[in-house]
Amino acid sequence: PQNNVETNRWHYRDLEAMAKVTGAEEIFIDAVLDSTTPGGPIGGQTRVTLRNEHMQYVITWYGLCAATSYMWYAKFIKRIAL
Numbered sequence: 278p279q280n281n282v283e284t285n286r287w288h289y290r291d292l293e294a295m296a297k298v299t300g301a302e303e304i305f306i307d308a309v310l311d312s313t314t315p316g317g318p319i320g321g322q323t324r325v326t327l328r329n330e331h332m333q334y335v336i337t338w339y340g341l342c343a344a345t346s347y348m349w350y351a352k353f354i355k356r357i358a359l
Contacts, residue, residue, distance in 0.1 A: 278288045282298055296303040310321035351357040 280287050280289065280291055280294060282294055285298070287295065290305070292303045292305055295301075307323050308318055308320035310319075312320040
């Protein structure tokens, strides 16, 4: 999606637009693998990967809902001791 400057929603890095909105300089600092120091930050770690796991969430939450609904039904409607 496109960045929306008016609502301050950023979906990707656009240094020029971000600097213009904030009134800052266009500076981006990222540690590269060559800048790694022993005992310090490890460079080259900036990775952005967004996975689409919506089906897993749907199955998990609807499964929990179904199990809870069954337990409520068994406990309060059928009066089964759980």
